[in-house]
Amino acid sequence: MIDRAEEATASWNPQADELKEMALQYAAVAQERLAEGSERVKEYVVKQPTRALGIALGLGVLLGWMIKRR
Secondary structure, eight states: OHHHHHHHHHHHHHHHHHHHHHHHHHHHHHHHHHHHHHHHHHHHHHHOHHHHHHHHHHHHHHHHHHHHHO
């Protein structure tokens, strides 16, 4: 039983390493995109604070209404 487990683990290690590398790459890309999105939102709020406040208010009302319905 232990031999089978060791064989399975030995065959999984290369695949697990590849999956880990891919996950780290995807996480790095996601982090970059999130940072870009955050900067865009900040720029928009600085350029159009009234419209941004209206959008935030509308989303807050919508989310509050959806949560209240539960």
